Amino acid sequence: MMGQDPNVEAKEGLVARKTRSIAGILSRVPRRRWADYAFMAAFVLLLLVAASASDVFFTQRNISNLMRQTVTNGLISLGMLVVILSGGIDLSVGSVVALSAILASGLQHRLPLVLAILIALAAGVLVGLLNGFLISRFKLAPFIVTLATLGAVRGTVYVYSEVPQVPSSAFFRTVLGGSVGPVPFAALVMAVSFVGVWFFLNRTTAGRSVIAIGGNEEAARLAGIHVSGHILLAYAISGLFAALAGVLLASRLGIAQPSVGAGYELDAIAACVIGGAVLGGGSGGVVGTFGGVLTLGLIDNLLNLFNVQTYYQQIFKGLIILFAVLARRKE
Numbered sequence: 001m002m003g004q005d006p007n008v009e010a011k012e013g014l015v016a017r018k019t020r021s022i023a024g025i026l027s028r029v030p031r032r033r034w035a036d037y038a039f040m041a042a043f044v045l046l047l048l049v050a051a052s053a054s055d056v057f058f059t060q061r062n063i064s065n066l067m068r069q070t071v072t073n074g075l076i077s078l079g080m081l082v083v084i085l086s087g088g089i090d091l092s093v094g095s096v097v098a099l100s101a102i103l104a105s106g107l108q109h110r111l112p113l114v115l116a117i118l119i120a121l122a123a124g125v126l127v128g129l130l131n132g133f134l135i136s137r138f139k140l141a142p143f144i145v146t147l148a149t150l151g152a153v154r155g156t157v158y159v160y161s162e163v164p165q166v167p168s169s170a171f172f173r174t175v176l177g178g179s180v181g182p183v184p185f186a187a188l189v190m191a192v193s194f195v196g197v198w199f200f201l202n203r204t205t206a207g208r209s210v211i212a213i214g215g216n217e218e219a220a221r222l223a224g225i226h227v228s229g230h231i232l233l234a235y236a237i238s239g240l241f242a243a244l245a246g247v248l249l250a251s252r253l254g255i256a257q258p259s260v261g262a263g264y265e266l267d268a269i270a271a272c273v274i275g276g277a278v279l280g281g282g283s284g285g286v287v288g289t290f291g292g293v294l295t296l297g298l299i300d301n302l303l304n305l306f307n308v309q310t311y312y313q314q315i316f317k318g319l320i321i322l323f324a325v326l327a328r329r330k331e
Helices: 006-027 034-053 060-085 093-107 113-138 142-160 170-176 185-203 205-215 217-222 227-253 264-274 286-305 310-327
Strands: none
Touching (some): 060 205, 060 227, 060 286, 093 227, 093 264, 113 142, 170 227, 185 205, 185 227, 217 227, 264 286, 286 310
């Protein structure tokens, strides 16, 4: 019997080496530390405080409002997680939220609703691709690139429309911004998105390659991973989810303000690091990020119930980010 084709054996050997290299990179990702349990305990404590301090917290109306309020940050945090896992950061997501909200609301006056939404989502993807191209092709710092696009996109939004845009479609406001029974439609979209990103990161070669790049970019390159292409993909995903968050936010509010989305990137970063992501890449997960989103949503909800001014909320979130980054810094 004739032996196997040498070319086939060589290809199989190359695939095996790539798989072992990626597995080796992933095996060096920091394990869960005490910070995970500290944040879990804090979340349980917040629930106990909410139950004892407010009579309306566990009412159906407040729970529904809590779910609606977490959608925007939840979707942005998903995209931010993918970028952080690749070793980057995306500060432009807040401006992308405004861009997609304005486009989806304004274009539906002249175009079919589906086309208006698709254009809004495509705009977010294009911003993400621009970020990824500049970062991967010219080796620029993600912080600087996305900070620049944050300002450029925000300015573009104001050039396109200096006044708020009110959606004309009743379907857009009542269905996309409505509920399926007691559950907001946007919350269902967020749940499906979390499942999809979990599958992408844990069950696809592209997702595992993104994590490997964040763990050690040079080792990933030597393993045969197309680093530039996967960085492009990570930022495109971030732009897509930020745009989707903007569309759903406009449908919920029934209006799109050019100023919307300012500071949303901080909430997304906070949710990711609370959930276990390490700034610099290689560590983090969808389940932890979901917990971070719920924690921040719970904090916002409690502070609103007690009529705490937004300035104090910003101080509190800043301290959370600082503590989370310190707790999860790389060894």
